[in-house]
Amino acid sequence: MAFTLGPYAKSAGYRLATFDQIGSTNSEAMAQARAGERGPMWFVTTEQTAGRGRRHRPWIAPRGNLASSVLETIEVAPAVAATLGFAAGLALEAALRAVAGPASVGFSLKWPNDVLAGQAKLTGILLEAEAIPGKGLAVVVGMGTNVIAAPEGTPTPATSLRAIGVETSAEQLFTALSDSWTECRGIWDGGNGFGEIRRRWLALAAGLGQPVAVHTGNATVSGIFDTIDDTGCMIVRTSTGDRVPISAGDVHFGAAASAGAA
Structure with a gap:
């Protein structure tokens, strides 16, 4: 099965670059931005060999998991761009619900950048930004999801969709994610809609009030x-x-x- 954009993402002008294997989709997206690519564009693979999370922790995606990064060019301050990570969390949660169905384990959002299934980490988000010539920032939002396997020995226990009984593929999840990202990115609207993003995020927040x-x-x-x-x-x-x-x-x-x- 090949990676394909969802209909909403296609209509919004997103493009797609796919890789059989790659070191890091985030690194590839940022390299393309430095070379003049302005997006919006997705970079995706089912096998990532040199990915990374926050604080340069390794995030390795074995074949069958989803490593995906989206490149956007945005004319906002870096502090505003950082709030796009919360839109990413909402987009991932919506995509996971779309492929898992109503009988799945509940998903929640762990501040600042994880999606949990129960108490275990299912996905991670890494946002990077660089100034580009002229105005604006090249912003890359990386989203890695454990579809068929999860790493062991991580600081936070991790799980996969397969382990919680959800049988899907990286390709199916990505199609749903491309559409939910387009929706959440539109709500965020250059930071103007962060109030609504914040409201929705808090409704799904892990540990709130605890x-x-x-x-x-x-x-x-x-x-x-x-x-x-x-x-x-x-x-x-x-x-x-x-x-x-x-x-x-x-x-x-x-x-x-x-x-x-x-």
Whole structure:
């Protein structure tokens, strides 16, 4: 089965580059942007050999999983572009529901960039941006999904669609994702629609209102996951009543948070 764009993505002008195998779809997309490509364009494969997640952690996609990156050119500030990651989370969740059907495990969104099935990581999102000549940014949003297999020994337990009883293919999931991305990207609208993206994201947020510990470099902030603000920062309400904004970090919920995420 070949990768194909969904009808909504096609009508919106998206293009598609597919690879039998590639090191990193994000790296390829950004290389094309540096060479003058302005998108909107998808780069997809079922086998990625040198992918990466946040903080340069490896994200390797064995054959049958989905590695996908979309290149957009956007005239916004980098801080605004960063909120596009929340639209990506919504798009992935919608695509997963489309292929899984109503009887599947519930999916939720873990701040800042994961989709969970139950308590396990199913997908990861990596957003990268570079200034381009003239105005604007080349923004690449990478989305990796464990379709047939999940890595072992990861900081957060991982799972795959196959492991939770969803039989689909990377190609089927991508078609659904290309359409749901087009919809969510339209809602986001250069950051003008982030209020609606935020509302929808919070409705699916993992751990909202629960104890959380966030590792931010050498410090750990513990408290209750209160909300995300209008810039996408996690707001943690501490035991003293302070509401602390977190822009980046490793998040632990439940028993791990209560134990200081040791």
